[in-house]
Amino acid sequence: MADLSPTDLQKALRGADYPTDKQHLVERARKNKADEKIVSRLDGMKRDRFDGPNDVQKAVFNE
Numbered sequence: 001m002a003d004l005s006p007t008d009l010q011k012a013l014r015g016a017d018y019p020t021d022k023q024h025l026v027e028r029a030r031k032n033k034a035d036e037k038i039v040s041r042l043d044g045m046k047r048d049r050f051d052g053p054n055d056v057q058k059a060v061f062n063e
Contacts, residue, residue, distance in 0.1 A: 006061070010053060011032065012034030015028060021050070022047070022050075047059050
């Protein structure tokens, strides 16, 4: 996803507690007023459980 940077993703997920699930990440991104492209990308991930921010980043950029 060329229009989404790792920095944008981490800003969107600021304050997230791990391990967590996809729904929590979507809610956190919305609370942080993330761009809808980021929220949509998070919501569309195939995985549901994440151990940390690097885990989320791998899922977002490698799917």
